[in-house]
Amino acid sequence: MFDLLIQYEWMRNALYAGVIIGFISPLVGVYLVVRRLSLIADALAHVTLSGVAAGLLMQKEVAWFQGVNPLYTGMFFSLAGSMFVEKVRSLYRSYQELAIPILLSGGIGLGVVLISAADGFNVDIAGYLFGSILAVDEGELTLIAGIGILVVLFFLFFYKEMFALSFDEEHAVLTGISRKIINLLFMLVVALVIAASIRVVGILLVSALMTIPVAASLQFTNSFRQTLIWSVVFSQLAVFSGLFAAYYLDWASGGTIVLVSVAILLLILAVKRIVRIFRRNPVS
Amino acid sequence: MKEHVIEIKNLHFSYEEQPVLDGINLVLDRGQFLGLVGPNGSGKSTLIKCVLGMLKPERGEIRLFGQPVRHARLGGRIGYVSQKANSFNLGFPATVKEVVASGLYGQLGLLRRMGRLEWKKVDQAIAKVGLSAFRDRNIGKLSGGQQQRAFIARALVADPDLLILDEPTVGVDAKSTEQFYALLTELHRHHGLTLLLVTHDIGVLSTSVDQVACLNKRLFFHGDPDEFAQREQEILTQAYGHDIQIVSHHHH
Numbered sequence: 001m002f003d004l005l006i007q008y009e010w011m012r013n014a015l016y017a018g019v020i021i022g023f024i025s026p027l028v029g030v031y032l033v034v035r036r037l038s039l040i041a042d043a044l045a046h047v048t049l050s051g052v053a054a055g056l057l058m059q060k061e062v063a064w065f066q067g068v069n070p071l072y073t074g075m076f077f078s079l080a081g082s083m084f085v086e087k088v089r090s091l092y093r094s095y096q097e098l099a100i101p102i103l104l105s106g107g108i109g110l111g112v113v114l115i116s117a118a119d120g121f122n123v124d125i126a127g128y129l130f131g132s133i134l135a136v137d138e139g140e141l142t143l144i145a146g147i148g149i150l151v152v153l154f155f156l157f158f159y160k161e162m163f164a165l166s167f168d169e170e171h172a173v174l175t176g177i178s179r180k181i182i183n184l185l186f187m188l189v190v191a192l193v194i195a196a197s198i199r200v201v202g203i204l205l206v207s208a209l210m211t212i213p214v215a216a217s218l219q220f221t222n223s224f225r226q227t228l229i230w231s232v233v234f235s236q237l238a239v240f241s242g243l244f245a246a247y248y249l250d251w252a253s254g255g256t257i258v259l260v261s262v263a264i265l266l267l268i269l270a271v272k273r274i275v276r277i278f279r280r281n282p283v284s
Numbered sequence: 285m286k287e288h289v290i291e292i293k294n295l296h297f298s299y300e301e302q303p304v305l306d307g308i309n310l311v312l313d314r315g316q317f318l319g320l321v322g323p324n325g326s327g328k329s330t331l332i333k334c335v336l337g338m339l340k341p342e343r344g345e346i347r348l349f350g351q352p353v354r355h356a357r358l359g360g361r362i363g364y365v366s367q368k369a370n371s372f373n374l375g376f377p378a379t380v381k382e383v384v385a386s387g388l389y390g391q392l393g394l395l396r397r398m399g400r401l402e403w404k405k406v407d408q409a410i411a412k413v414g415l416s417a418f419r420d421r422n423i424g425k426l427s428g429g430q431q432q433r434a435f436i437a438r439a440l441v442a443d444p445d446l447l448i449l450d451e452p453t454v455g456v457d458a459k460s461t462e463q464f465y466a467l468l469t470e471l472h473r474h475h476g477l478t479l480l481l482v483t484h485d486i487g488v489l490s491t492s493v494d495q496v497a498c499l500n501k502r503l504f505f506h507g508d509p510d511e512f513a514q515r516e517q518e519i520l521t522q523a524y525g526h527d528i529q530i531v532s533h534h535h536h
Contacts, residue, residue, distance in 0.1 A: 160392065
């Protein structure tokens with residue numbers, strides 16, 4: 001694999017993109033999961049789809065837009081969607097999950113209408129839906145790297161505050177942590193991560209890297225730090241296997257990434273079970 | 285003269301025209317341990333929220349350490365253990381140490397990180413509540429009583445002068461509750477902490493606190509526990525309404 005890296009630029013792009021996404025997705029994922037917001041990622045991904053469709057439509061209709069990567073319009077829609085989430089959450093304090101179906105169906109609805117209005121695209125929309133890690137180009141890698149840096153900076157600055165807010169929002173607010181600003185920034189970060197990971201796992205599978213590695217870690221970790229570290233480890237494992245499978249076996253990268261994540265989760269559940277049986281009946 | 289830690293003057297508060305607090309006057313001096321009792325819906329939690337600055341009173345004034353309350357702001361001088369503390373997400377991946385450390389985060393401010401001094405404070409707070417053996421355990425896997433202690437440690441870690449507890453023993457078994465009150469008495473007697481305990485457990489009043497206040501929209505009594513014990517039936521009948529069976533189990 002290493003000679004491939006030296007030889008082919010696209011392979012390097014794919015690898016870098018995978019490593020960055022495999023790092024930032026589970027990072028935001030841990031916070032989404034412990035705050036019971038894992039579905040928000042899916043909802044925002046669907047909004048991103050309508051953004052991508054809008055971008056593709058504009059590429060077709062407006063000459064000036066030809067050079068603009070639809071990932072940027074996708075990102076823009078996703079950011080707008082994330083602010084809508086916060087708005088709905090504050091409007092319906094006791095129905096906070098209501099934002100999810102609204103965004104999910106709204107996003108798909110708009111996406112489908114835009115695609116039909118364009119009367120089809122000559123780009124492969126499946127690449128956006130299911131990811132195509134080997135097709136990441138230089139410009140997209142720059143976007144992904146930029147988003148990666150922003151996400152890392154966010155957590156460097158707000159690790160403490162995010163932990164306190166996730167564990168006990170009321171107490172965090174009472175100790176002087178500003179809930180509104182940090183929650184809004186976090187939702188913007190989630191939106192950025194989704195836009196960045198579309199190329200790697202695809203819109204329909206975006207939430208997989210954010211939730212499945214976290215679900216696996218939660219099975220055996222005690223501390224928040226451990227959970228963060230193991231989630232990233234599992235997610236990197238999944239991304240590398242996806243890349244490998246895409247290149248050597250010609251399998252869909254996004255699908256492979258998700259399947260490997262699920263396999264890791266199942267493996268951990270099995271190991272846990274075996275350990276429990278052995279503890280109950282120790283071999284003498 | 286003793287410093288007034290909490291000073292409430294003619295406090296009024298209503299939810300949608302329904303008066304919940306009606307002309308409350310209450311003073312808590314440094315080093316005192318006040319037990320605040322009252323039936324459900326008597327405004328106990330509302331009073332606490334006003335004191336913490338989470339709710340804005342309609343009329344009246346609240347001063348903490350001589351300063352008027354404007355914003356909600358813990359850390360520094362006030363520690364708080366809420367009623368909801370034991371209804372947190374039990375699957376949350378955090379150790380006792382991590383939870384207790386979060387009590388320092390507001391004070392630390394945005395860019396400062398936990399240093400050696402801060403972790404030492406965390407260890408001390410955990411030791412104070414007797415959880416040193418459990419510092420690296422997952423908080424969700426502790427017993428209800430141990431979790432309650434962890435939340436006390438989170439409140440104590442910022443070294444407050446006043447500790448406010450809102451029905452902290454709801455859902456905790458009798459033995460842990462007793463140990464819990466013993467811990468509060470210890471913090472009060474040996475560390476000189478000023479305490480405000482909201483409770484529906486009348487039994488605790490005779491053993492731990494040195495001041496009792498009985499609330500039901502108005503303040504029906506404020507004085508020492510002996511006087512309260514003598515007039516208990518009369519005060520409770522007034523505050524809780526007639527025909528109410530008072531369940532009072534005494535701790536020994």
